[in-house]
Amino acid sequence: MKIDRRLLANFDWILLFLVLSIAAVGLLNLYSAGHNLPHAGDPLYIKQSYWLIIGLMMMIIMFSIDYRFLVTYAYGIYGFSILLLLLVFFLGKMTHGSQRWLVLFGFSFQPSELVKLTMILALAKYFNDKQIDEGYYLRNLLILSFIIIVPFVLIVNQPDLGTSLFLVALFSSIVVFVGIKKRILIIFSAAGLVLAPLCWFFIKDYQKERILSFLNPERDPLGSGYHIIQSIIAIGSGGLFGKGLLKGTQSRLRFLPEQQTDFVFSVFAEEWGFAGVFVLLCLFFALLLWGLRISRNSRDMAGTLISFGIIMFIFWGFFVNIGMVLGIFPVVGIPLPFLSYGGSSMIVLMMGVGLLMNISMRRFVFQP
């Protein structure tokens, strides 16, 4: 596919700058977080930079293809990702008591990450095809529900409550953004509120523990509440200016759990203090606002929804993960975008960024 020179003229340098800044902070932080961890092969930050490079290549591919072309085949792409989830169900690799990984050509891959992106595409296509100004009716929503329920059930079954709830949050944000009748919204919310306690009987014991210890971290300070207490100690002990790179005692002495993935932000906060954290939060905030600007300026419904979805993708990861390590939310395994270690997450995120650029570049380009 040939890229128009005008497209390059409209290339979104600000978006690239913001993403690369955050990713650079992420690599530096992983250098520290992984410093004292036992690892096989290369250190974590080296591995993560490989993923980042692959992600950047994927990003280039994603902005080269016109997003409208992708929208056309959105259902197919979505179906493909569901197929991968089914493969996980039958052939997936078991680690730590859950089946989340698919091994392809020696590489482990997490299809549940990819589904986040393909679901956004599928929803964008659906709403793009059926624009109803007065809001959407129950009938449409039932069809839409089908799009979310299939991956939700498959991912809950892995089991990965965090990612499946994340999908629901992403789905709901887009659906609410597009607009449904208030009456239906109320019915759905009420049904959700009634069903939520019922879920209690279906979730695993360790998940109950997490919710209980979120409600009262001191309940079992050495058990499930331990993680969140250690995280808060790490963050708070950073103070205004932090302890300095590689000087975070909570992480170096491994009081922090999962410090390279879910609790990576605590490492950063301990070593860089409020000053460093504030800069990072501002970078994220700028990225989110810039993304929303892209969405607002998009020249079609699909572009608006795809970019909005990707921004929500980043936003929920950012808000829930940091909220979790600060003790605002219960411990759910949601990685922090661009900072948590993980190949699948990084590549899918960069693909999302590619799509954002795609939409941003093509805002002035009209169909011939």
Add this chain to the structure above:
Amino acid sequence: MKRHRSRLADYEPAKFRRKFNIVVWLVSCAFLILTGKLWYLQVIKGDQLRQRSENNRIRVQEVKPLRGLVMDRNGVILVDNQPSFDVSIIPEDAKDVSAITDRLRVLYDRRGVASFKDVPPVKGRKPFVPVKLDRHIGRDKLAVVETNSLNLPGIVVDVVPVRKYNFGAMLAHVLGYVGEISSAELKKGPYRSYRSDDIVGKYGIEKNLDLYLKGVSGGEQAEVNVAGRKLRILGGVEPVPGYNVMLTVDSAIQKICWDAFTEKAGTAIVMDPRDGSVLAMMSKPSFDPALFNRGISEIDWKCLISDPLCPLQHRAVAGQYPPGSTYKLIVAAAALGEGVVTPRTKINCTGKYTLGDRTYRCWKKGGHGVVDLNRALVESCDVYFYHLGEMLGVDTLASYSRKFGFGVKTGIPLPGEKGGLVPTKRWKKEKLKESWQKGETISLSIGQGFLLVTPLQLIRAYCALANGGTVYRPRLLNRIESVRGEVVREFGPEKESNIPVSPANLEILRKGLWGAVNDLHGTGKACMREEKDVCGKTGTAQVIGMPEEDEDPHEEKVPYKVRDHALFVCFAPCNDPEIVVLVIVEHGGHGGSVAAPIARKIIDGYFAGKKDETVVRHSEEPSGTEDSQHTQQEINDRRGA
């Protein structure tokens, strides 16, 4: 595709404008919430949480000091320290305590070593304080724990110094033993500054000098990781070891006593009459003080407590005996002092003495015939002393007894000392609400009846005779030194009083005691040496009332419990006494036949040791002829003296 295009054509982004504003507002809210919470945690509560992160990584551990050593007068170490190993668990590091302890049990089983009891739940335990699982483990268990330490998170091996009693049971009563402080002791005044896991002296020198021996605890700050493993020592305060205590005891003489004393129960003391220092002090039966080191086992404790011979009793200071005939020295001193007799006063001993309707027998059937004071002491004639006692009266005897140091504690720095009992008329009236009977004075005059003395009091009285009249407080401590050898306290001889006996009378008494050992008819013949340099007095103390009838209690027929105590006190050399030896054999029979031979062995041993010492000193001298001659001269001088 066509339809798709048409949709795009009439796309109106403006309709999302209001929604975008709401989303921007929501994202800003989220940003503010996170920023606010971070400000609260990092800036407002930052110091507090930093402290918690420090607490996380830094463990402050008390480092116990080494207890001071106890040495004898020549610097021979009597009590030393040696390492003992404990296995503990830190529950916070182990996470799952029962899983880890089970794992350790399996490892123990595999090696065939005995396992430990369940982990006791410790209330009010501070976090990260180890809980003891197994104390005083052997090398086999140590090896198991050390080689598997990686699989046993939270399991730590502590090295605890314990006391090593080099002379075991031989000096057990003097040195005492140690143990973990009890909660009752913690509440008492002198132990206020102690901590709940401190080791304190429970008996003997260990108890009485605990403040000097215990030292000052130090502290250590160590950085640990989440598994509780020490990564590095950040700093700390070194503990100060306890002071070393030098006793007046001579371990060589102590050993001589211990070896000489083959009877099953009793005591022997050796003192230097010149300054009142205790050279040896033993009590039998004894016990192994190391049993108490890490908490005595129930079985061992029951054994010690239920033994009818009371091995824990320190007979030398806490045993109270009727002095028997050894008391005749005081009676004679009183009689000479009060002028009721002269050395020439003679009394006819018919073997009996009648007072009212009661008859008091002499130990010798048929009597001694006409005896003077000297013979009365030599042959220990009871009748002679009945007369003296009657002439003197109980209160005069009591007053002399007190001046010889009876009836009050000597003040030796050992726990549990008893004061004995010196009866007077007033005492009987007040305590027993009865008036004094004359017959009781008769019993008293041969050291029977109400009179009770401790062996230490008795030997002290003989020391006063040996040294020319000075009553010393028994000295057990020479000095207390710091580890670097600085003298913290020095203990010199302490004169308490002088006995009211003139030098001439002292000479008369000494002569009597010389005869008691060296005369053909002397009761203490068994202690006679070739040099004829021992003065002594035997005693046979009746445990039950004196038999009035003519039935002679043969020791073998009488049950052990009511057999007589055998006593013997002596000093040597008679002209310039260096040592006073006391031997009491409980229920041993006659002092002359049972106690005196033991005393002789001790005196022989003492002089043999002295000779060896001189020879050793001589051989150690450099081989210069002039020096050698000089030393030879010195030895000759000493021998002459």
